[in-house]
Amino acid sequence: MKVSREQVALNRERIVETAARLFRQNGYDGIGVADLMKGAGLTHGGFYGHFASKEDLLAEATAHALQRSVQRWQEKTASDPAGGLSELATQYLSTRHRDHPENGCAIAALGPDVARLGPAVRSAMTVGVAGQVAVVEKCLAGEGGDAAAIRQHALATYAAMVGAMVLARAVDDEALSQEILAAVRAQIPASAPS
Numbered sequence: 001m002k003v004s005r006e007q008v009a010l011n012r013e014r015i016v017e018t019a020a021r022l023f024r025q026n027g028y029d030g031i032g033v034a035d036l037m038k039g040a041g042l043t044h045g046g047f048y049g050h051f052a053s054k055e056d057l058l059a060e061a062t063a064h065a066l067q068r069s070v071q072r073w074q075e076k077t078a079s080d081p082a083g084g085l086s087e088l089a090t091q092y093l094s095t096r097h098r099d100h101p102e103n104g105c106a107i108a109a110l111g112p113d114v115a116r117l118g119p120a121v122r123s124a125m126t127v128g129v130a131g132q133v134a135v136v137e138k139c140l141a142g143e144g145g146d147a148a149a150i151r152q153h154a155l156a157t158y159a160a161m162v163g164a165m166v167l168a169r170a171v172d173d174e175a176l177s178q179e180i181l182a183a184v185r186a187q188i189p190a191s192a193p194s
Contacts, residue, residue: 025102066128085139
């Protein structure tokens with residue numbers, strides 16, 4: 001039985017959505033193609049009809065997850081950039097985010113994996129990083145000021161958030177993990193540097 005174009009598109013979307021979640025949960029090397037396809041409710045044999053390789057799927061899944069993340073960040077900070085940044089940091093630097101990487105930031109979950117992969121995945125990651133940094137930068141620019149200083153502050157703020165999440169997940173000491181998250185949360189600025 002031939003599958004319609006619409007069904008092919010829906011299947012591909014389901015694979016990408018599932019892969020975005022499972023790669024963040026298990027890491028790139030922590031899950032194989034068969035389990036990714038099983039998670040999407042499809043057979044392993046259909047994978048190569050959609051993607052040339054597992055890495056190609058990771059590139060698309062990463063782009064998908066980060067595009068959605070940037071959109072959520074923009075929505076959260078649109079009406080009140082400074083307050084939105086504080087709220088964003090509170091949610092990002094939370095125990096819930098730490099404990100559920102499958103629903104969280106692809107940068108924090110997959111960054112170390114992606115650094116070892118090919119240009120398509122790294123390009124998807126770059127676009128996502130740029131988008132998230134732009135949201136932080138817009139939040140910090142609310143009161144005006146030197147554009148170069150605001151950009152530098154946005155990059156440092158973003159890197160601190162991502163780094164804190166990576167460290168909080170990596171340590172096996174709950175108190176230290178919480179301390180890392182709290183320390184960076186306390187440093188998130190409400191406005192641009194003077």
